[in-house]
Amino acid sequence: MQKGHQTWVFDSLPVIIASSAVGGPFEAKSALAKDFDALHGDLWLGQKSFEKAEKKLLEQACEIAIDKAGMKKEDIQFFISGDLMNQIISSSFAARTLGAPYLGVFGACSSSMESLALAALIVNSKAGKNALAAASSHNGSVEKQFRYPTEYGSQKPPTAQWTVTGAGAALVASEGDGPKVTAATVGRVIDMGLSDPFNMGGAMAPAAVDTITAHIRDLGIDSSYYDVIATGDLGKVGHEIAAELLQKHGIEIPKKILTDCGLMIYKEDQPVFSGGSGCACSATVTFGHFMNKLKKGELKRILIVATGALLSPLSYQQKETIPCIAHAVAIEA
Amino acid sequence: MQKGHQTWVFDSLPVIIASSAVGGPFEAKSALAKDFDALHGDLWLGQKSFEKAEKKLLEQACEIAIDKAGMKKEDIQFFISGDLMNQIISSSFAARTLGAPYLGVFGACSSSMESLALAALIVNSKAGKNALAAASSHNGSVEKQFRYPTEYGSQKPPTAQWTVTGAGAALVASEGDGPKVTAATVGRVIDMGLSDPFNMGGAMAPAAVDTITAHIRDLGIDSSYYDVIATGDLGKVGHEIAAELLQKHGIEIPKKILTDCGLMIYKEDQPVFSGGSGCACSATVTFGHFMNKLKKGELKRILIVATGALLSPLSYQQKETIPCIAHAVAIEA
Numbered sequence: 001m002q003k004g005h006q007t008w009v010f011d012s013l014p015v016i017i018a019s020s021a022v023g024g025p026f027e028a029k030s031a032l033a034k035d036f037d038a039l040h041g042d043l044w045l046g047q048k049s050f051e052k053a054e055k056k057l058l059e060q061a062c063e064i065a066i067d068k069a070g071m072k073k074e075d076i077q078f079f080i081s082g083d084l085m086n087q088i089i090s091s092s093f094a095a096r097t098l099g100a101p102y103l104g105v106f107g108a109c110s111s112s113m114e115s116l117a118l119a120a121l122i123v124n125s126k127a128g129k130n131a132l133a134a135a136s137s138h139n140g141s142v143e144k145q146f147r148y149p150t151e152y153g154s155q156k157p158p159t160a161q162w163t164v165t166g167a168g169a170a171l172v173a174s175e176g177d178g179p180k181v182t183a184a185t186v187g188r189v190i191d192m193g194l195s196d197p198f199n200m201g202g203a204m205a206p207a208a209v210d211t212i213t214a215h216i217r218d219l220g221i222d223s224s225y226y227d228v229i230a231t232g233d234l235g236k237v238g239h240e241i242a243a244e245l246l247q248k249h250g251i252e253i254p255k256k257i258l259t260d261c262g263l264m265i266y267k268e269d270q271p272v273f274s275g276g277s278g279c280a281c282s283a284t285v286t287f288g289h290f291m292n293k294l295k296k297g298e299l300k301r302i303l304i305v306a307t308g309a310l311l312s313p314l315s316y317q318q319k320e321t322i323p324c325i326a327h328a329v330a331i332e333a
Numbered sequence: 334m335q336k337g338h339q340t341w342v343f344d345s346l347p348v349i350i351a352s353s354a355v356g357g358p359f360e361a362k363s364a365l366a367k368d369f370d371a372l373h374g375d376l377w378l379g380q381k382s383f384e385k386a387e388k389k390l391l392e393q394a395c396e397i398a399i400d401k402a403g404m405k406k407e408d409i410q411f412f413i414s415g416d417l418m419n420q421i422i423s424s425s426f427a428a429r430t431l432g433a434p435y436l437g438v439f440g441a442c443s444s445s446m447e448s449l450a451l452a453a454l455i456v457n458s459k460a461g462k463n464a465l466a467a468a469s470s471h472n473g474s475v476e477k478q479f480r481y482p483t484e485y486g487s488q489k490p491p492t493a494q495w496t497v498t499g500a501g502a503a504l505v506a507s508e509g510d511g512p513k514v515t516a517a518t519v520g521r522v523i524d525m526g527l528s529d530p531f532n533m534g535g536a537m538a539p540a541a542v543d544t545i546t547a548h549i550r551d552l553g554i555d556s557s558y559y560d561v562i563a564t565g566d567l568g569k570v571g572h573e574i575a576a577e578l579l580q581k582h583g584i585e586i587p588k589k590i591l592t593d594c595g596l597m598i599y600k601e602d603q604p605v606f607s608g609g610s611g612c613a614c615s616a617t618v619t620f621g622h623f624m625n626k627l628k629k630g631e632l633k634r635i636l637i638v639a640t641g642a643l644l645s646p647l648s649y650q651q652k653e654t655i656p657c658i659a660h661a662v663a664i665e666a
């Protein structure tokens with residue numbers, strides 16, 4: 001199963017039998033709105049806090065995926081989820097609702113692919129017949145926790161990104177129809193010494209490049225093997241840095257193949273600075289948009305390289321730089 | 334590999350080829366002091382913050398385990414770690430130092446066994462030749478984040494517990510000498526409606542009981558199969574509740590078999606209220622004390638049931654109750 005240094009090849013081809021993406025009001029106006037299964041006009045989802053709203057988004061994403069598979073929540077054997085909230089409360093409270101055996105993960109915005117990689121590992125190694133992978137974020141809860149409450153209206157530099165309000169889920173199973181999870185590359189922590197929490201894309205780009213390089217090296221493939229290589233949420237600034245770094249590493253990825261979920265999700269006229277971010281960015285774009293493309297036959301092989309900035313507000317205050325990571329998962333129709 | 338609903342049986346018997354436990358000044362006076370590999374007289378470990386001190390503890394635990402195995406940090410294929418800090422910064426910053434492909438986990442104080450279960454899964458399924466599992470906590474960093482800075486000197490009720498300052502690590506490999514990881518039971522989230530953050534043991538006891546019950550049911554064994562069944566950090570209050578609940582479930586575990594890491598670690602005259610807690614509680618007791626007993630032949634089969642309270646200060650402020658979980662790992666000499 002292990003190939004090279006840090007890549008898992010899933011020989012038994014675990015299937016994503018169902019997936020889902022849900023979003024908030026800003027996502028309802030996004031470029032990928034039609035790929036969401038549910039969109040909420042109310043940022044609060046009728047809840048008393050942004051945190052409770054985020055939990056609802058995650059619960060709904062899980063429900064929809066389970067529903068699409070024609071299953072019940074009792075059928076879910078393992079639930080693997082992560083989010084950006086302190087002590088990943090969104091995931092743990094959703095796990096309480098779901099009732100399935102639960103493994104909480106944290107890889108910041110890379111949690112989407114960390115969850116999916118572990119779900120595929122569980123199914124591939126016959127440690128479970130199915131596993132539900134999920135991740136969520138909420139613009140209000142994340143901005144409040146990591147930066148300032150949005151109500152303050154504080155200004156942001158153009159390198160800043162817009163946290164996606166939403167959740168995505170993918171139900172991986174040993175049997176059934178759907179795209180297959182073929183491989184995963186577990187990322188290493190890369191820290192190039194950047195410390196600006198308003199330029200996450202720039203900080204995370206080297207981690208994405210490290211993981212893409214490892215994936216290609218471990219599998220002995222050419223980057224043109226994939227129709228799309230999509231980083232998680234580097235945004236404009238990080239995407240350009242990643243493209244340059246890849247070139248320096250001698251990895252030429254055509255512009256039409258290398259993209260970024262944070263660049264794709266919103267429309268040009270939405271005021272998102274450098275692009276989208278948050279666990280829900282790669283989660284909704286992958287489990288909504290890309291899964292639809294794979295099912296329609298418009299894409300055959302994709303590599304999602306979810307990026308995560310592993311800082312905390314406290315580590316920033318204590319003048320630490322930002323450790324970053326990227327986990328890559330290959331999905332084939 | 335899957336047996337029953339939520340248990341993994343590791344047929345290839347992954348080996349814990351080395352393990353380590355490090356602690357702080359309070360642990361140096363504890364009942365299990367002799368089982369620690371390193372003990373620090375300075376709660377700050379010469380660092381400028383408790384958080385940086387916690388990271389040092391975790392890094393040292395990893396170093397010692399790697400050293401004992403006669404390996405270098407470059408030989409570590411996967412690092413799996415969790416802690417209680419917001420965004421698990423202790424683990425992620427230690428992962429930066431280590432440089433190995435990294436999977437961050439969060440199960441609060443159950444992170445020790447969540448890490449170990451995943452490390453064993455990786456090795457058993459040939460997704461890696463080795464994986465280093467670790468967890469840490471620091472009394473100063475945890476009290477400050479979850480309750481009050483210790484400098485305030487605020488009083489605590491007798492149900493409160495004392496967060497262990499320390500870290501534990503276990504290096505799991507496909508070959509070598511040492512105790513074997515034979516099985517793991519992934520816990521479900523259990524929430525009995527308790528909301529008092531000063532009575533974690535009481536809140537977590539039902540989760541421990543649920544996982545022990547599942548483990549015994551899934552494997553079709555009697556609880557007397559184990560020489561020791563040690564819950565993570567229920568303390569006096571939670572331990573008594575767990576013992577009662579097990580009886581109600583018709584599971585009779587002799588008093589000499591059922592114990593709790595939070596009860597074992599400190600001396601009777603140390604002012605720890607109901608007992609020890611924190612990720613480092615089950616991590617140091619298991620990877621220090623119990624591993625020594627297994628290697629000396631004084632114990633043959635143990636089941637560690639690490640318990641976790643999945644709340645955050647914010648979820649408490651928002652009047653949520655405490656979702657709890659327990660992950661169990663069986664280790665045999």
